[in-house]
Amino acid sequence: MMETMCTPAELVDAFRANGLKITPQRHLLFELLHDNGEHPTAEALFTAASVRMPGISLRTVYQTLTDLSAMGELHQLAFDTGPAHFDPNVTDHHHVVCDVCGAIQDVYVDGTDHLTIEGAPDFRSDALSIVFRGTCASCAAT
Amino acid sequence: MMETMCTPAELVDAFRANGLKITPQRHLLFELLHDNGEHPTAEALFTAASVRMPGISLRTVYQTLTDLSAMGELHQLAFDTGPAHFDPNVTDHHHVVCDVCGAIQDVYVDGTDHLTIEGAPDFRSDALSIVFRGTCASCAAT
């Protein structure tokens, strides 16, 4: 299985490399994000973090998520209105979103190299994000 | 040139068909949206509407945009944090977003039929949205 999420140790190194310090709060968040495919919101991470570290501030969660985003170790996702979702998977991938239950899932998409754009001459595309909306397997089963 | 935006007259019919009334405020917004490729925010539409109808309420703009979205005559776009953008083009298309100037442009994409999804078995995809991020022609020219 491909390694997709940064390990806490790697994030520690990345923070140190940027002159940032390692605090227990940050380390806890690194652990909560590691191999986390749930695309949590800041609130969700705050709730999870509060279990193991009561008193941690929502402000600190936002701060750390912002720092991780700034150094490219985390992607911030805005599918619609509502809170942002955070994705520790920084490999080249895309998302499916279930319109019924709202679940977000990482997917790998083949064929993107053959997409052709009509209507924006001379636009230099650096990145591509694809979102599939529909119904997930478990919601379709009901 | 393909007709991509609903005409005010069509929107009037759509509203009537749904039991909604036609007010001067709504009619003005229909006109402002017709053939509008600027992907305006609610605030931008409010500003534009205020020129021709001083006193119109931002609340009414939101209300009308929500109604249009609900009946599928308008798409609501959330590219990142910040205000939602509204797209009166309801044909099957996608978007390019310039990271420099923030401009949003409609594009038509070929090859989407050949995309294959790995990682979400049995997900039934109803809709697809693709966003290309990069640099637009005019920003690249600087």
Next chain:
DNA sequence: CTCGTCGTTCGCACGAATTGTGAATTCGCA
């Protein structure tokens, strides 16, 4: 190990974007 220096935490207040509420108004059918 101790110290001093920044970076960090976190409560609070603020800000932006959007929605709830309800009284006054107005559309549109009869």
Next chain:
DNA sequence: TGCGAATTCACAATTCGTGCGAACGACGAG
């Protein structure tokens, strides 16, 4: 024209996120 239901709009509330600053704590130098 008149009635009833939909609409407008000001105001307040909500949601999500950020600015600020005092107290705290990580960590390299000595």
